[in-house]
Amino acid sequence: MKALSKLLGLATFAIVVALSTSSCATKEHAINQLENFSYELRDNSAQYSVRDWEKAGKKFVKIRKRIAKHELDYTPAEKAEIGELEGKCAGYMANGMRQGVFDKAHAFYNELKGVIQGILNAIR
Secondary structure, three states, X not given: OHHHHHHHHHHHXXXXXXXXXXXXXXXXXXXXXXXXXXXXXXXXXXXXXXXXXXXXXXXXXXXHHHHHHOHHHOOHHHHHHHHHHHHHHHHHHHHHHHHHHHHHHHHHHHHHHHHHHHHHHHHO
């Protein structure tokens, strides 16, 4: 009977450790997803289409929901890291949108300049 009791106690301990480890991994995974998303925005957002921005917005909301599920489990340092990563994402989004609009306007300007030059060359 003592062996069964010890075995049951050991099994309970193993389950508690497994659950606490997986919970920790999940909350860290959510932070890692936010960090990876910030890198994606940093590296690629200037080339995003409207559809890409829609996907990015949905992805950010999804990551935020995952983080919110563990809100009470995060340490102050983790919360600071989350805040910094969210700030980076916001900055990369703003910069990516600005850069995308600037690039499109610049391309349009060059095309318009070419059209005007073509017209002037044709009427000379």
